[in-house]
Amino acid sequence: MTMRFGVIGTGAIGREHIKRISNKLAGGKIVAVTDVNQASAEDTLETFGLDATVYPDDKTLLADPTVDAVLVTSWGPAHEASVLAAIEAKKYVFVEKPLATTAEGCMRIVEAEIKHGKRLVQVGFMRRYDSGYVQLKEAIENKFIGEPLMIRAAHRNPEVGENYTTDMAIHDTLIHEIDVLHWLVNDDYKTVQVTYPKKSKHAHENLKDPQIVTLETEGGIVMSAEINVNCKYGYDIQCEVIGEEGVVSLPEFQSISFRKNAMFGTNVLMDWKDRFIDAYDKELQDFMDSIKLTGEPNGPTSWDGYIAAVTADAAIKAQNSGEKEQISLKEKPAFYNKQTEAVNA
Ligand SMILES: NC(=O)C1=CN([C@@H]2O[C@H](COP(=O)(O)OP(=O)(O)OC[C@H]3O[C@@H](n4cnc5c(N)ncnc54)[C@H](O)[C@@H]3O)[C@@H](O)[C@H]2O)C=CC1
Numbered sequence: 001m002t003m004r005f006g007v008i009g010t011g012a013i014g015r016e017h018i019k020r021i022s023n024k025l026a027g028g029k030i031v032a033v034t035d036v037n038q039a040s041a042e043d044t045l046e047t048f049g050l051d052a053t054v055y056p057d058d059k060t061l062l063a064d065p066t067v068d069a070v071l072v073t074s075w076g077p078a079h080e081a082s083v084l085a086a087i088e089a090k091k092y093v094f095v096e097k098p099l100a101t102t103a104e105g106c107m108r109i110v111e112a113e114i115k116h117g118k119r120l121v122q123v124g125f126m127r128r129y130d131s132g133y134v135q136l137k138e139a140i141e142n143k144f145i146g147e148p149l150m151i152r153a154a155h156r157n158p159e160v161g162e163n164y165t166t167d168m169a170i171h172d173t174l175i176h177e178i179d180v181l182h183w184l185v186n187d188d189y190k191t192v193q194v195t196y197p198k199k200s201k202h203a204h205e206n207l208k209d210p211q212i213v214t215l216e217t218e219g220g221i222v223m224s225a226e227i228n229v230n231c232k233y234g235y236d237i238q239c240e241v242i243g244e245e246g247v248v249s250l251p252e253f254q255s256i257s258f259r260k261n262a263m264f265g266t267n268v269l270m271d272w273k274d275r276f277i278d279a280y281d282k283e284l285q286d287f288m289d290s291i292k293l294t295g296e297p298n299g300p301t302s303w304d305g306y307i308a309a310v311t312a313d314a315a316i317k318a319q320n321s322g323e324k325e326q327i328s329l330k331e332k333p334a335f336y337n338k339q340t341e342a343v344n345a
């Protein structure tokens with residue numbers, strides 16, 4: 001049975017997902033698209049050879065009985081309304097981060113999903129499908145390094161535009177580390193603090209860059225995450241877990257090495273599309289496969305989206321206070337307690 005997708009937001013990642021569902025993954029088909037920029041939606045039909053209907057907005061797209069599931073790949077502030085409308089329409093939803101831009105918005109989605117009675121939503125925290133992070137989690141779970149004590153992470157972009165703000169470093173960029181780091185160690189966050197090293201000359205006037213975010217978990221693990229969005233040299237994601245008896249680190253992205261002009265080196269990627277290309281494929285294939293197999297998606301849940309939103313809110317508070325801020329989560333509903341493994345990790 002082919003899963004028929006409607007796409008809400010045909011921009012950069014929306015097009016990446018249209019391409020992979022149409023040309024690479026098994027079991028999906030794009031049957032509907034919409035974008036507030038209608039020309040963008042129209043353009044996808046020819047660009048990707050889609051046999052799909054262009055709708056004026058998410059509501060009319062969701063009313064299409066041939067749509068089984070939607071991809072919410074619009075701007076973050078638009079996610080909550082589209083996800084709630086999809087749940088109301090009893091459609092499966094794959095939503096790119098953030099689930100919603102506020103913790104309250106995430107809770108509205110959690111409550112709507114619980115009221116519906118079964119999981120419909122998967123959040124696009126794709127790093128949980130990245131083979132490097134999966135290997136880190138296996139090493140930790142197998143006690144290969146003993147108990148994890150500390151984590152050092154870095155999220156480096158080559159550069160960002162003038163529209164990129166200091167708080168985006170948290171809710172748009174570091175949100176990936178916020179989700180994946182507590183998942184790695186299976187521990188809840190307790191506090192967060194933000195410090196600002198010397199400002200990079202490449203950071204625009206109104207941006208504090210780089211930033212160092214220090215997270216502490218309930219179990220006492222201390223995580224230091226560097227956000228550096230004008231590093232110039234590449235798109236570079238680092239993660240090192242220091243344990244009682246050893247250290248495990250993300251592998252460098254696979255590339256040939258070279259010897260030339262008295263130099264020895266390897267290539268560094270410049271774009272997130274390439275660094276996590278396999279993880280994007282796996283998360284969407286798992287979304288389709290697990291729904292077909294169990295009737296529910298089993299990737300990152302709306303509750304994971306809530307945890308990320310609460311933590312990001314506290315980190316943004318810490319950006320402004322300079323203090324160690326508490327991270328206070330509501331009690332996790334039993335509805336989200338079912339442990340699941342990716343169907344095709
Ligand atoms: N998982 C990941 O690694 C990544 C996730 N993202 C997330 O994906 C989302 C989209 O990001 P990009 O594709 O980079 O942005 P983009 O700006 O390239 O595309 C967003 C599209 O959504 C459309 N749009 C905005 N509001 C809409 C609405 N209410 N209804 C329909 N269409 C609407 C815009 O016209 C635009 O075409 C963001 O939430 C972003 O955080 C983006 C890049 C990477």
Ligand SMILES: O=C1[C@H](O)[C@H](O)[C@@H](O)[C@H](O)[C@H]1O
Nearest residue numbers: 097155156157172173176272
């Ligand atoms: O979600 C993303 C991308 O995946 C990159 O990791 C970030 O650097 C970017 O800011 C964000 O939009």
